């Protein structure tokens with residue numbers, strides 16, 4: 001059964017770029033930067049992966065043409081990672097050629113643990129060639145992250161730190177919120193101390209306050225990092241942070257393939273179900 005888009009509109013900015021652009025412009029107007037995400041994952045055939053590459057390229061061109069302040073986030077499984085690693089790398093490099101031409105930035109989202117190793121490997125290859133035009137995401141809940149974060153920081157990579165959104169087993173990932181928060185703080189410190197501009201992606205007040213205190217105590221300026229949140233969540237907090245002089249970016253997903261993303265948001269927090277119900281019938 002196809003769910004109507006009305007369910008998702010709290011978290012998804014539109015089913016097309018044209019629908020998302022006015023929302024991005026309004027966020028920019030409020031002093032908030034954006035990263036646009038064309039929704040979808042796990043493409044299984046080359047025709048669809050090639051089409052996705054074209055859509056990502058059009059997105060980069062669209063951002064330039066529309067004059068909005070946005071980078072893009074992508075998923076490697078949208079560029080054919082399930083089909084063949086080298087084919088996916090070629091697609092990623094084609095996209096990064098365009099990003100470099102437009103002086104743009106592409107962040108590779110992190111997916112489930114089946115993809116962690118290969119995603120980090122492809123990022124490292126891309127980073128060697130495209131440097132400041134490509135970034136990666138690290139999930140604090142994974143046991144392996146301690147080693148990854150140190151290695152990525154020593155390379156000077158541009159890292160978004162998040163908790164991790166996929167259901168992972170105990171042997172691979174921390175399960176208790178208190179442990180995940182402790183790990184998040186440890187890795188945020190590594191990134192803040194050692195990288196040029198880490199991205200702190202969370203809606204969690206405890207972590208936001210911790211980062212504010214840590215950076216103040218360490219003399220790390222507000223211009224040296226940014227907070228990131230998801231479209232549809234904590235907009236007032238984003239505006240408050242921006243008013244306090246922090247850099248803030250909102251991750252804005254759009255597109256017709258919103259079901260897996262939307263489902264993750266509902267599972268994450270029971271209050272999100274309430275948001276959906278209250279906004280479903282609004283224009």
Ligand SMILES: Cc1cc2nc3c(=O)[nH]c(=O)nc-3n(C[C@H](O)[C@H](O)[C@H](O)COP(=O)(O)OP(=O)(O)OC[C@H]3O[C@@H](n4cnc5c(N)ncnc54)[C@H](O)[C@@H]3O)c2cc1C
Pocket residue numbers: 108109110111137139162163164165166201202203204205228229230233234250251268269
């Ligand atoms: C910009 C961005 C990019 C992301 N990219 C990825 C990615 O590439 N891969 C990946 O696996 N995951 C990604 N995630 C998702 C992330 O891993 C978490 O699943 C998600 O952010 C939930 O964790 P949290 O720390 O935000 O808050 P939660 O753990 O959901 O909540 C912790 C506490 O924060 C507070 N809180 C949370 N939400 C709200 C709210 N709406 N209003 C008020 N208080 C709230 C509450 O006190 C809550 O108890 C991304 C998240 C963000 C923000």
